[in-house]
Amino acid sequence: MAVIKANSEDVKVLARLMRAEAEEDGDAGMLMVGNVGVNRILGNCLDFNNIRSINDMVYQSPGGFEAPTKGYFYQRAREADIRLAQRAINGERTRPATNALWFFRPVGDCPATWYNQTNSGRYKAHCFFIPTQTDCPRVY
DSSP: OOOOOOOHHHHHHHHHHHHHGGGGGGGHHHOOOOOOOHHHHHHHHHGGGOOHHHHHTTOOTTSSSGGGGGGGSOOOHHHHHHHHHHHHTTTTOOOTTTTTTTTEEEESSSSSSEETEEEEEEETTTTEEETTTTTTTGGG
């Protein structure tokens, strides 16, 4: 059962985001990007107040994702990516992105914190960062 509202077009937008942000990290990495996106919608906290839909989350500016500024994001969603996006929408969570609201791809090691948020771990190219449970209880 879905943890956020999404129609078929929303699922495709999330699938395109996941692929554009983390295709090089495989299915697990793309699912983690989906986790971050879903958490931003669920959280309604910090940088993500009033982010209530997939479109709000994907196209948030400033403070959103880089992918919508790149042409690759606008390619048609693939069936495999749509299935991954639906898994994220259904609430499947993967560590270290389980409670994450942010991620980035560093040149070297992951820093312990990023903009005062705690590193929850690294998966391949990306480092994930979590809020405190006090700051954002809905992602826990």
